[in-house]
Amino acid sequence: EYDVIILSAKESTGLKRWLIENGYKIPEQAEEVLDPYIKNKLKFFVVKVDKEKIPSGQTDYLRPLQIEYRSDRFMLPIRLGMANADGEQDMIVYAFTRQGRIECTNYRTVKIPTDRNIPKFVKDKGRFGEFYKDLFAMAHDREGRNSVFLEYAWNVTPNFGMKCDPCVGPPPMYQEFVDAGADWVDPNNAWSSSIFFTRLHVRYSREEFPQDLFFQVTPNAEQSQGRYIITNPATGDMSCQQGQDYLRDLEFRRKREVDELAALTGWNDPRYARYIYEYSDRIHEPNRGSMIPFVPAPGDSNGPGGGSWQAIVGLLAFSLFSIFWLFYGARPKHVAK
Numbered sequence: 108e109y110d111v112i113i114l115s116a117k118e119s120t121g122l123k124r125w126l127i128e129n130g131y132k133i134p135e136q137a138e139e140v141l142d143p144y145i146k147n148k149l150k151f152f153v154v155k156v157d158k159e160k161i162p163s164g165q166t167d168y169l170r171p172l173q174i175e176y177r178s179d180r181f182m183l184p185i186r187l188g189m190a191n192a193d194g195e196q197d198m199i200v201y202a203f204t205r206q207g208r209i210e211c212t213n214y215r216t217v218k219i220p221t222d223r224n225i226p227k228f229v230k231d232k233g234r235f236g237e238f239y240k241d242l243f244a245m246a247h248d249r250e251g252r253n254s255v256f257l258e259y260a261w262n263v264t265p266n267f268g269m270k271c272d273p274c275v276g277p278p279p280m281y282q283e284f285v286d287a288g289a290d291w292v293d294p295n296n297a298w299s300s301s302i303f304f305t306r307l308h309v310r311y312s313r314e315e316f317p318q319d320l321f322f323q324v325t326p327n328a329e330q331s332q333g334r335y336i337i338t339n340p341a342t343g344d345m346s347c348q349q350g351q352d353y354l355r356d357l358e359f360r361r362k363r364e365v366d367e368l369a370a371l372t373g374w375n376d377p378r379y380a381r382y383i384y385e386y387s388d389r390i391h392e393p394n395r396g397s398m399i400p401f402v403p404a405p406g407d408s409n410g411p412g413g414g415s416w417q418a419i420v421g422l423l424a425f426s427l428f429s430i431f432w433l434f435y436g437a438r439p440k441h442v443a444k
Contacts, residue, residue: 108161112153119145120138123137195312201287209307214253221331226364229335230337257331351390
């Protein structure tokens with residue numbers, strides 16, 4: 108369903124003119140984007156969808172294109188796509204190597220926040236997709252809007268064992284790696300083929316990403332994935348001392364989860380108190396503490412509880428006052444006769 112043409116050019120004006128004459132929509136600022144590629148003697152891969160060739164009934168998606176080329180520069184040309192873009196764009200990069208993960212060399216590669224405990228209602232109310240969308244947006248802002256995020260890195264060689272922890276689905280079959288371009292894999296002897304799988308997520312704009320993405324293959328084979336932990340409360344009779352202790356700890360743990368959620372996504376709803384104190388009516392009054400201690404989420408200096416240093420200062424001041432009173436105020440007074 109595609110008409111494909113490979114073009115080369117000596118100057119951007121001629122290339123722009125050809126594209127316009129052949130029905131391609133080119134933005135006014137295209138020349139400044141095209142010039143660096145032309146000066147580096149790169150060729151242009153021009154694709155047009157031929158509606159007459161689309162299979163009958165296939166109207167909601169197009170088959171992916173696979174491009175193979177040899178180059179000493181391991182890069183993705185993203186600037187050309189930004190010339191016709193309005194705002195930020197998202198791109199997922201899947202990379203297969205023989206030895207270790209790939210990283211970006213001209214922008215920082217950072218790990219997505221992971222191994223965090225979040226409230227159970229994120230899953231129960233079907234909001235995990237929304238949760239991760241907002242988590243990524245906050246991480247993107249926090250890292251300066253110019254970083255590449257590592258979402259997954261794992262050795263997926265068959266004899267390596269687990270390919271994820273936990274897994275949300277079966278790992279790719281080896282023929283799928285071959286189809287994706289990992290041409291060193293032998294489907295007939297897949298156990299001898301080493302594959303390291305990296306997933307990168309980048310949200311980019313012309314202002315924050317003035318250069319194309321350049322990568323390098325590293326020997327770093329450390330496993331990594333975005334992992335968010337949801338725990339279910341215990342059930343049964345909680346009237347014993349151990350049960351009462353558990354319920355008090357459960358309130359503290361849920362408060363911590365809600366604070367973590369706010370730090371990761373910015374979600375901060377007063378109704379979350381219902382989740383924290385869901386089992387408070389089962390706590391016997393003599394066993395209830397006067398207050399649930401607050402521990403701010405890691406790195407959340409501005410979010411809920413971010414002013415924990417004020418509490419520490421207040422506690423120190425109270426302690427000093429108590430010591431002063433003990434040594435001076437509590438002494439018996441001598442009355443002269």
